[in-house]
Amino acid sequence: MNQIDVIYILWLRQMKRYFRSRSRVLGAIGQPILFLLALGYGLGSVYKKAGQGNYLEFLVPGIIVQTLLFSGVFWGIQILFDKRFGFLKEMLVAPVSRVKILLGNALGGATISLIQAALVFVISIALGFRPENWLLIPLAFLLMLVLSVTLTSFGAGIASMVEDFQGFQGINNFLIFPLFFLSSALYPLTNAPSWLRVLGEINPLSYSVDALRYTLIHQSHFGLGKDLIVLAITLVLAVAFAVNRFNRIQA
Amino acid sequence: MIEARNVVKTFGEIKAVDDISFDVKAGEIFAFLGPNGAGKSTTISMLTTMLRPTSGKLMLNNHDVTKEQANARKSFGIVFQDPALEEELTAYENMQIHAILYGIPKKDQAQRIEELMRLVDLWGRKDSYVKTYSGGMRRRLEIARGLLHHPKILFLDEPTLGLDTQTRNLLWDYVKKLSDTEGMTIFFTTHYLDEAEAVAGRIAIIDHGKIIATGTAAQLAKQTKTRSLEEAYLELTGREVRDETSLANNGLNVRTAMRNRNIR
Numbered sequence: 001m002n003q004i005d006v007i008y009i010l011w012l013r014q015m016k017r018y019f020r021s022r023s024r025v026l027g028a029i030g031q032p033i034l035f036l037l038a039l040g041y042g043l044g045s046v047y048k049k050a051g052q053g054n055y056l057e058f059l060v061p062g063i064i065v066q067t068l069l070f071s072g073v074f075w076g077i078q079i080l081f082d083k084r085f086g087f088l089k090e091m092l093v094a095p096v097s098r099v100k101i102l103l104g105n106a107l108g109g110a111t112i113s114l115i116q117a118a119l120v121f122v123i124s125i126a127l128g129f130r131p132e133n134w135l136l137i138p139l140a141f142l143l144m145l146v147l148s149v150t151l152t153s154f155g156a157g158i159a160s161m162v163e164d165f166q167g168f169q170g171i172n173n174f175l176i177f178p179l180f181f182l183s184s185a186l187y188p189l190t191n192a193p194s195w196l197r198v199l200g201e202i203n204p205l206s207y208s209v210d211a212l213r214y215t216l217i218h219q220s221h222f223g224l225g226k227d228l229i230v231l232a233i234t235l236v237l238a239v240a241f242a243v244n245r246f247n248r249i250q251a
Numbered sequence: 252m253i254e255a256r257n258v259v260k261t262f263g264e265i266k267a268v269d270d271i272s273f274d275v276k277a278g279e280i281f282a283f284l285g286p287n288g289a290g291k292s293t294t295i296s297m298l299t300t301m302l303r304p305t306s307g308k309l310m311l312n313n314h315d316v317t318k319e320q321a322n323a324r325k326s327f328g329i330v331f332q333d334p335a336l337e338e339e340l341t342a343y344e345n346m347q348i349h350a351i352l353y354g355i356p357k358k359d360q361a362q363r364i365e366e367l368m369r370l371v372d373l374w375g376r377k378d379s380y381v382k383t384y385s386g387g388m389r390r391r392l393e394i395a396r397g398l399l400h401h402p403k404i405l406f407l408d409e410p411t412l413g414l415d416t417q418t419r420n421l422l423w424d425y426v427k428k429l430s431d432t433e434g435m436t437i438f439f440t441t442h443y444l445d446e447a448e449a450v451a452g453r454i455a456i457i458d459h460g461k462i463i464a465t466g467t468a469a470q471l472a473k474q475t476k477t478r479s480l481e482e483a484y485l486e487l488t489g490r491e492v493r494d495e496t497s498l499a500n501n502g503l504n505v506r507t508a509m510r511n512r513n514i515r
Contacts, residue, residue, distance in 0.1 A: 009351045017339045086335030090396075093299050094352035095324035250302055 006096050007104040014078070014108025018115075025116075028074075032067045032120045036060070036127060039186065052188065058219070060124045061212040062185030065205065067117045068144060072151030073176055075109035076159030080168060083249075092249070102156060102246045109152035110145070117144050132218040140215040143231070147208050150235045153242035160245035184209045189221050204234045252277040252404060252436040253298065258307030260293050267293040269460035270307070275453075277403075278434040280426070282441065282451035286488050290460040291440045292332065295408050298438070299329050312403050325353065328397030332408040332440075334389050338382040342373060342392050345381060346399060353400035367395040370425075387418040394422065398429075405429065407439035411446060423450050448480040458488045 018024060040056040047055035082088035091101045118141070131137060158175075162168050182196070183205040189197050200206050201222075211227035214220040220227070253275035260268040268290045275281040285291050296302040298309055300320050309316040312326035336345055346364045355363065368374040371391035381389065390410060397405060407426070411419045427450060429435045441447055447454055448468045455465045464471055464487055468480040475483040 005351050009348050013337065013340065013344075013348060016344070017337075020339060085338065086331060086333050087337045088335075089301065089331055090335040090337075090349070091352065092301060093324055093329060094349075095321040095354070096352055 003100065006100050007107065010091070010101065010104025011108040011111070014105060014112065018108075018112050028071050028116050029067065029119050029123070031070065032063045033123055035066065036063050036120075036124060040127070056124075056127065056129055057217050058188070058213070059186070060121075060129045061216050062183075062209050063124070064117050064120055064144065065147065065183070065185055065209045065212060066180055067120045068113050068148050068151055069176065069180055069205065071113040071116045072109065072148055073155035073158070073172070075112060075152050076155030076157075077165070077168060078105070078109065079156055079159035079246075080162070080165060088249070098247050099243055102242060106149070106152045106156050106242065109155070110148040113148040113152060114141075114145055117148070131216050136215040140212060143208070143211050143215065146231060146235055147212075150231075150238040153235075153238040157238070157242040157245040160242070160249050179203060179205050184213075184221060204230055207231060208234075252279070252312060253281070253438060254308075254310040255294075255298075256308040258294070258297065258309060259305045260290075260297060260302065261305045266460050268297070268304075271457065271460070271462045272307075273455055273462060273465065275436055275438060277436055278430060280430050280437040280439075280450055280452045282439055282447040282454045283457065284440065284442075284444070284447055284454060284484060285457035289458045289488075291457060292408065294457070295329075295406055295438075295440065299327065299406060300324055325400065326402060327404040327406055328400065328402035329406040330390070330393045330397050330408065330410050332412070334393065336381045336389055336393065336396075339380065341378050341380055342368070342384070343377040345392065346396055349396045349399050355400055363399060367398055368392075371395045387414050390414060390418065390422070394425070402435070404436045404438060407437065409440055409442065411441060411443060419446070426450065444479075444481045444484055454480070456484060456487055463487055 036056070036059065040059050044055040047053070047058070052058070079088070082091070092098070094101075131140075158171050159168060162171065182199045183203045184200050185205070189200045189206065192200065207222060207227045207230035210220055210222050211224060211231060214224050214227065222230075253273075255271055255273050258268055258271050259266065271290075271294065283291055283294065293302065297304050298311065298316065300316055300323060303317060311323045314322040314326060316323045337348070340348075343364065346368065347360065350360045350364060365374060368377055371394060373388060373392055373395065376384070376388070381392070384392065394410070405426070411422060414422070423446065426437055426439075430437055439451075451468070453465065453467055454471060455462050456471070457463070464474065464483075466474065468483075471480060471483040471487075472478060475486040477483045477486055
């Protein structure tokens with residue numbers, strides 16, 4: 001019972017921090033919305049002329065994954081903040097296992113990303129996006145939940161390894177942006193040049209985008225089965241990575 | 252209550268703590284003094300389970316710090332050198348998190364939190380965000396928090412740094428009372444020797460990772476043929492100014508060394 005209380009109170013702390021800072025709520029969805037507007041409308045006509053159909057529809061799943069990627073991995077900064085401002089020590093000397101501390105905090109981070117992705121979903125509907133089949137929406141949100149846990153764990157693992165904000169920023173530039181741009185989030189892999197397609201196909205994020213695209217607009221490059229397998233493997237690897245790195249923190 | 256046997260902590264080539272042993276008895280107030288970079292904080296980090304000793308044995312309340320971490324952790328409360336509060340939450344919420352982390356029964360939580368917050372005179376501001384608190388208020392809150400789970404041992408790592416005289420007096424009066432009435436064991440570090448002289452039963456002086464003297468303030472003065480703790484301290488540790496680096500460590504800072512993962 002107490003074990004669940006510990007995870008719950010740490011989760012609740014993340015929630016309180018999030019909802020008390022309105023600028024964070026708005027700031028974090030500003031970027032995806034900008035992408036939706038600028039790319040969705042800007043490239044929409046070109047995409048249509050190329051005979052590919054509606055670009056906004058194609059883009060929305062990609063932008064939802066982008067939201068989860070950025071807010072999930074960036075959430076790792078929270079661990080750096082806690083290191084810098086001391087609260088991590090308070091948690092680490094408590095008679096509670098580190099896995100629970102990580103779990104409570106990371107589930108909080110995952111919930112935050114999921115809320116932001118849901119906001120982006122709602123906004124995209126306001127912009128004219130219509131899912132192919134509303135019955136698949138619960139499945140889409142389940143996928144988003146799995147992905148948010150994967151990505152916050154990934155962010156937590158990275159944050160446990162680096163010492164300062166600059167280091168984290170560097171990882172962001174050399175890892176997160178390539179992961180995003182070299183996935184199938186912004187363009188279909190089918191007609192991409194072969195080198196780009198290869199990069200897209202070894203990028204695990206492509207499979208998340210693909211799975212979400214299947215549930216939202218019924219388009220798939222890899223097939224849902226393959227998507228789900230890759231998604232499950234990355235979830236396990238990301239959580240193992242986070243636990244391993246977080247366990248090594250010496251305050 | 253606290254037992255250290257031949258404790259060594261190395262960071263690569265650097266011996267931050269070099270074979271120290273000491274005992275602190277139940278109910279005792281024990282001061283741990285030393286220049287910057289002498290190994291005080293490393294020792295406290297090891298005692299409070301944040302760092303693993305390279306070798307040697309540490310016991311808190313008869314629990315081995317490395318083998319029975321959870322029991323050892325339940326035995327102590329700590330006020331860190333740097334504040335360790337969640338600033339975006341209220342003082343009361345900080346206390347609540349602590350209560351749950353330490354498994355204090357639900358029915359006792361509210362009462363105990365109120366009791367301690369009244370004691371440090373913060374009950375009136377319980378619902379204010381910690382970020383609006385002054386340095387002194389934060390320290391008081393941290394002390395209240397450190398005591399919430401009724402620890403047998405209280406660690407205070409430079410608790411009076413940056414506090415005004417009133418708050419310092421209040422803090423030490425309170426610490427003495429805890430030791431007298433509850434028999435709590437107190438282990439603290441400070442750079443203010445007058446505090447150590449006034450409050451501590453026994454004092455250990457650490458330098459270059461080794462304990463170079465232990466005893467009451469009077470014993471230390473006698474041993475060095477000086478008249479006060481301050482003179483004895485300077486006699487023992489020398490007069491030159493220390494950085495966080497030390498010559499014995501090839502001029503390397505311990506924290507820098509910790510960051511260098513290759514040599515760990």
